[in-house]
Amino acid sequence: MPTMDLTLIHAPAVYDFRERSIMYGPVSDMVPSTPVFEMYPLGFTTIGEYLERHNIHVRLYNLAGLMLYKKHFDVERNLAAIDTRAFGIDLHWMPHCHGAIEVARILKRLHPRTPIIFGGLSASIFHEELIAYDCVDYVLRGDSTEEPFRRLMERIKVEEASWKVGVLGGDLSDIPNLTWKDKTGRIHVNPLDWVPSTMNAISLDYAYPMKGVIRHRDMTSFLPFKGWLKYPVCASLTSRGCNRNCLTCGGSNMAYRDHFGRAQTAWRDPGLLIRDIETIQKHIWGPIFVLNDFLQAGEEYARYFIMGLKGKLLNPIGFEFFGPPKQGKELYQLLNDNLPQWSVEMSAESHDDGVRTAFGKGHYTTAELEQTIIDALDAGAQRFDLYFMTGIPAQTCASVLETGAYVQHLYERVNFDKRLTVFTSPMAPFLDVGSIAFDNSEKAGYKLLARTLEEHRTRMVQPSWKHIMNYESAWMTTDDMVASTYQAALDINRIKGEHGVIAPNIAAATHTRITEAREQMNRLDSVLLEHRGTSPADSAARTAALATLKQEFERLSESTVAEKTELNWPHTMRPIHLTSNAKIWAQELSRNASAALKGEWASIGSDFNYPDQENS
Ligand code: B12
Numbered sequence: 001m002p003t004m005d006l007t008l009i010h011a012p013a014v015y016d017f018r019e020r021s022i023m024y025g026p027v028s029d030m031v032p033s034t035p036v037f038e039m040y041p042l043g044f045t046t047i048g049e050y051l052e053r054h055n056i057h058v059r060l061y062n063l064a065g066l067m068l069y070k071k072h073f074d075v076e077r078n079l080a081a082i083d084t085r086a087f088g089i090d091l092h093w094m095p096h097c098h099g100a101i102e103v104a105r106i107l108k109r110l111h112p113r114t115p116i117i118f119g120g121l122s123a124s125i126f127h128e129e130l131i132a133y134d135c136v137d138y139v140l141r142g143d144s145t146e147e148p149f150r151r152l153m154e155r156i157k158v159e160e161a162s163w164k165v166g167v168l169g170g171d172l173s174d175i176p177n178l179t180w181k182d183k184t185g186r187i188h189v190n191p192l193d194w195v196p197s198t199m200n201a202i203s204l205d206y207a208y209p210m211k212g213v214i215r216h217r218d219m220t221s222f223l224p225f226k227g228w229l230k231y232p233v234c235a236s237l238t239s240r241g242c243n244r245n246c247l248t249c250g251g252s253n254m255a256y257r258d259h260f261g262r263a264q265t266a267w268r269d270p271g272l273l274i275r276d277i278e279t280i281q282k283h284i285w286g287p288i289f290v291l292n293d294f295l296q297a298g299e300e301y302a303r304y305f306i307m308g309l310k311g312k313l314l315n316p317i318g319f320e321f322f323g324p325p326k327q328g329k330e331l332y333q334l335l336n337d338n339l340p341q342w343s344v345e346m347s348a349e350s351h352d353d354g355v356r357t358a359f360g361k362g363h364y365t366t367a368e369l370e371q372t373i374i375d376a377l378d379a380g381a382q383r384f385d386l387y388f389m390t391g392i393p394a395q396t397c398a399s400v401l402e403t404g405a406y407v408q409h410l411y412e413r414v415n416f417d418k419r420l421t422v423f424t425s426p427m428a429p430f431l432d433v434g435s436i437a438f439d440n441s442e443k444a445g446y447k448l449l450a451r452t453l454e455e456h457r458t459r460m461v462q463p464s465w466k467h468i469m470n471y472e473s474a475w476m477t478t479d480d481m482v483a484s485t486y487q488a489a490l491d492i493n494r495i496k497g498e499h500g501v502i503a504p505n506i507a508a509a510t511h512t513r514i515t516e517a518r519e520q521m522n523r524l525d526s527v528l529l530e531h532r533g534t535s536p537a538d539s540a541a542r543t544a545a546l547a548t549l550k551q552e553f554e555r556l557s558e559s560t561v562a563e564k565t566e567l568n569w570p571h572t573m574r575p576i577h578l579t580s581n582a583k584i585w586a587q588e589l590s591r592n593a594s595a596a597l598k599g600e601w602a603s604i605g606s607d608f609n610y611p612d613q614e615n616s
């Protein structure tokens with residue numbers, strides 16, 4: 001059997017998280033992952049599917065997940081056994097800066113002749129620092145790497161014979177978006193000019209990883225996060241980039257312009273989006289989140305998309321809106337007239353108009369927020385999830401502590417409607433690299449505690465989330481931020497519990513966990529104070545003392561500020577899912593078997609036709 005062409009590896013945030021004792025805190029409470037951030041980027045699926053469509057065979061390998069689910073998973077033995085022409089590692093989210101590099105080092109040691117390619121949003125920002133590591137051969141920059149990746153892989157396949165310790169012999173200056181080393185070690189930065197103006201040539205096709213599971217007879221290395229099989233939530237993406245400019249967001253319009261070469265948001269044709277959703281629900285029964293507010297694409301797009309879904313939806317669907325829709329009630333009515341089960345999620349960041357304006361969401365007031373919640377619930381929304389955040393510009397400790405009282409008021413306004421669920425979480429572990437606030441930190445009111453990749457790597461292995469954070473805000477000390485985050489979360493949890501928004505046992509368990517997490521942070525401070533010396537003996541004593549707290553650190557860093565299941569929306573499996581999955585299983589087994597007889601891999605790319613990648 002030939003080797004795989006490309007193996008895409010997702011590293012844990014901190015490589016040796018199984019050994020280290022770190023109080024990560026509530027950094028991942030609002031996403032399905034644990035603090036290991038085991039979820040791999042959606043881009044793995046779009047890259048894998050695109051390359052397979054072009055006869056380049058790709059395997060997804062969620063190393064973070066494998067290390068998390070299998071306690072005794074032997075990393076080196078398993079990585080040594082991978083037979084592939086190239087490795088791809090994502091440094092998409094900055095919290096993976098420690099794990100991604102450590103895994104690259106191991107791979108380089110185990111497979112010195114196999115090229116290692118980095119990519120993702122953070123890799124694009126730190127490409128020059130990354131390429132300087134011996135364990136990194138290439139960095140593919142930008143938000144759309146499918147086609148540049150195809151071109152690089154074609155060269156890797158053709159010029160395999162001329163590799164010199166992982167680096168191709170030939171000239172690669174024609175591959176867009178590539179930062180690379182030539183065989184003399186000289187670094188080249190090709191122009192970042194592959195920035196397609198639409199998102200139509202790629203496909204977020206969930207059948208692709210499912211076919212991968214069948215091809216490799218391995219479910220675990222494809223699983224997106226812990227618990228996905230019980231709650232198989234899926235995302236559908238409307239766009240690349242954003243029209244807005246929130247100060248601390250690494251996905252803002254300016255961040256995309258300055259770091260990923262994108263002048264304009266790239267939209268996915270609404271017809272393709274509908275097809276994506278239909279494909280998802282053929283195989284998967286979980287709720288579908290439509291991410292990136294599609295209302296930004298304009299009225300015509302929105303109508304076409306919503307009305308096009310009429311009569312087609314089986315799964316619950318949720319829409320992320322960046323603020324109250326300007327069409328008001330009419331928009332919600334349109335959703336309700338066309339869709340059986342729909343929900344909304346909105347990140348208002350703060351109840352305080354001044355703070356929200358300083359953050360960059362001053363295009364609506366708290367009064368308008370309340371009205372839109374009422375309108376959505378009146379129109380028939382299944383759920384309305386509202387998110388607040390601590391650590392944002394102009395936000396003081398007092399403002400965070402007011403959140404509880406505001407949430408009480410909000411629930412009163414909606415008559416304690418259980419469909420409204422409110423959450424709060426900290427901006428942690430990092431202020432997004434590449435955001436306006438990161439690039440202009442002083443002006444934005446932040447003191448950066450880490451700027452470079454290496455500085456971020458050092459912070460990721462500090463004892464707790466307050467030591468890991470890469471910023472200090474001018475309006476709140478880090479200690480205040482930690483204390484006020486836990487307090488606001490306690491208040492919101494109490495209100496939800498008292499009024500039956502969540503079950504009493506869930507509220508009680510969350511209350512206990514937050515209180516214990518707060519105590520644990522104090523205990524940690526005492527340990528650090530007691531062993532504050534800098535000698536090797538002090539350091540050893542500190543490590544030993546922290547090690548005794550490891551289990552508690554882990555227990556209190558998952559589902560702290562809210563129980564993860566509170567994020568889950570109701571869903572049910574239907575017979576159609578069973579039959580279409582059985583069909584795909586049978587088809588793939590037989591395709592794989594006949595390809596294997598010829599000594600080949602069957603392609604697992606999408607069966608649909610897509611236009612060629614069009615660059616802007
Ligand atoms: C969708 C999304 C999510 C989804 C994740 C879905 C997923 N599995 O990818 C959810 C909501 C779960 C999420 C969670 C988080 N997110 Co988020 N997310 C986004 C969002 C809105 C869109 C990203 C997108 O459009 N992707 C499109 C897909 C198709 O492309 P892609 O995954 O980016 O991959 C392409 C390129 O990045 C690149 N690439 C990616 N990996 C690799 C690997 C290789 C080898 C190569 C060559 C290329 C490559 O090529 C791909 C294909 O072209 C952006 C905001 C924005 N406007 O961009 C934030 C954003 C990416 N998220 C961000 C953050 C901080 C997070 C969290 C860390 C927050 C937290 N503390 O919980 C978590 C991490 C979750 C985890 N790993 O467990 C920041 C990242 C800042 C930074 N540079 O670190 C962003 C920019 C903004 C924000 N604050 O939300 N997120």
Ligand code: SF4
Nearest residue numbers: 242244246249252322
């Ligand atoms: S926070 Fe949301 S709305 Fe604001 S810039 Fe980022 S992706 Fe856009």
